Amino acid sequence: MARKESVTIQDILENAFEMTREEGFANVTARKVAARVGCSTQPIFRVYKNMDELWGEVYKKAVLFFQDYYDLFPRTGTVPFSNLGMAYIAFAREEKNLFRLLFLSELPEKKSLYEILNGEKGNVLFEINKASAMGCANPQGMFMRMWLFIHGAACMSLTGDYDLTDAETKKLLEQEYANG
Amino acid sequence: MARKESVTIQDILENAFEMTREEGFANVTARKVAARVGCSTQPIFRVYKNMDELWGEVYKKAVLFFQDYYDLFPRTGTVPFSNLGMAYIAFAREEKNLFRLLFLSELPEKKSLYEILNGEKGNVLFEINKASAMGCANPQGMFMRMWLFIHGAACMSLTGDYDLTDAETKKLLEQEYANG
DNA sequence: GCATTACCGTAACACTTGTTATTCTAATCT
DNA sequence: AGATTAGAATAACAAGTGTTACGGTAATGC
Numbered sequence: 001m002a003r004k005e006s007v008t009i010q011d012i013l014e015n016a017f018e019m020t021r022e023e024g025f026a027n028v029t030a031r032k033v034a035a036r037v038g039c040s041t042q043p044i045f046r047v048y049k050n051m052d053e054l055w056g057e058v059y060k061k062a063v064l065f066f067q068d069y070y071d072l073f074p075r076t077g078t079v080p081f082s083n084l085g086m087a088y089i090a091f092a093r094e095e096k097n098l099f100r101l102l103f104l105s106e107l108p109e110k111k112s113l114y115e116i117l118n119g120e121k122g123n124v125l126f127e128i129n130k131a132s133a134m135g136c137a138n139p140q141g142m143f144m145r146m147w148l149f150i151h152g153a154a155c156m157s158l159t160g161d162y163d164l165t166d167a168e169t170k171k172l173l174e175q176e177y178a179n180g
Numbered sequence: 181m182a183r184k185e186s187v188t189i190q191d192i193l194e195n196a197f198e199m200t201r202e203e204g205f206a207n208v209t210a211r212k213v214a215a216r217v218g219c220s221t222q223p224i225f226r227v228y229k230n231m232d233e234l235w236g237e238v239y240k241k242a243v244l245f246f247q248d249y250y251d252l253f254p255r256t257g258t259v260p261f262s263n264l265g266m267a268y269i270a271f272a273r274e275e276k277n278l279f280r281l282l283f284l285s286e287l288p289e290k291k292s293l294y295e296i297l298n299g300e301k302g303n304v305l306f307e308i309n310k311a312s313a314m315g316c317a318n319p320q321g322m323f324m325r326m327w328l329f330i331h332g333a334a335c336m337s338l339t340g341d342y343d344l345t346d347a348e349t350k351k352l353l354e355q356e357y358a359n360g
Numbered sequence: 361g362c363a364t365t366a367c368c369g370t371a372a373c374a375c376t377t378g379t380t381a382t383t384c385t386a387a388t389c390t
Numbered sequence: 391a392g393a394t395t396a397g398a399a400t401a402a403c404a405a406g407t408g409t410t411a412c413g414g415t416a417a418t419g420c
Binding site: 230 | 377378379388389
């Protein structure tokens with residue numbers, strides 16, 4: 001009957017996502033994605049209604065990527081929120097462009113920080129419960145305080161104003177928790 | 181002899197700066213600035229070699245604007261770094277676009293966070309000395325810890341994930357200092 | 361082997377960007 | 391008043407954007 005497709009939706013989305021990682025979200029244009037895939041712009045618009053739709057999918061993929069990143073991140077933290085915090089700060093350091101997209105951009109479809117962090121598995125609630133079980137009187141307040149700290153460290157690494165190693169992060173977060 | 185200029189360098193720079201405040205740095209284009217000034221793009225290129233030069237001047241003006249903002253900010257803080265922190269967080273809340281430009285962008289001419297904060301007057305050193313005089317054993321470490329916290333609160337207000345009033349900011353910073 | 365038809369490349373449209381060439385305008389000197 | 395000349399408006403260029411029209415290509419059913 002008809003011709004077989006030579007460019008798949010995965011080809012397009014994956015390349016667009018990798019471009020976001022490497023060059024930033026703003027560089028994901030129709031022509032540049034096509035060039036990376038090695039095709040014309042046509043297959044993109046066969047698969048996606050328009051670029052907004054592709055960008056939305058890249059964003060969704062970034063959310064999942066972060067959540068996987070956290071799932072696989074070594075659990076070496078000893079206090080509540082430190083595993084989440086260490087992963088978040090490492091993510092900002094290692095995946096600057098994705099971090100900007102997820103946690104500093106102004107997209108209409110953007111999820112809240114809490115939504116992304118908590119995810120399907122309730123990562124934040126898990127840590128809050130852990131704090132509670134460990135005798136923390138105000139675990140929500142502790143989360144808020146810890147997270148301001150964590151977000152600050154993450155955002156500062158973006159601009160190179162202050163880059164923490166994992167070991168330094170760990171120590172700081174443990175001190176910060178103890179101080180609360 | 182010749183015609184008198186009807187568009188001054190101030191007209192251009194001031195409008196470009198206000199556009200940055202209101203619409204963000206990325207919207208400062210030659211045509212949009214000209215439209216706001218009420219002229220063609222020609223006077224811009226008479227006064228500035230190219231747009232990079234104008235953008236550079238807008239950036240410099242933003243640095244000075246922040247430093248003035250801090251100078252005029254009410255000094256209600258009771259602990260070291262709290263005045264600086266309150267001003268910084270309020271600035272992020274009130275001047276989101278300028279904050280992004282100054283503290284989250286990736287311009288080649290970008291100054292470091294410390295350079296901007298410390299400024300001509302040595303604001304940071306002043307606060308560090310204050311902490312030292314108040315008996316803080318490790319004032320540099322305290323600054324670092326406080327500033328991660330402050331930067332976190334500021335960056336979080338950008339995305340609307342957590343917006344602190346001045347009063348809340350004040351209380352948090354005082355607690356945070358006491359905990360150190 | 362041939363018709364069908366979805367796929368994809370080419371080319372174009374309409375728009376935006378920085379920048380520049382050209383032409384017109386107006387202020388000043390003579 | 392008229393010549394001079396810098397300033398500014400118009401228009402264009404080249405590059406980039408999203409998007410679409412068109413036409414060639416190739417895989418499948420017959």
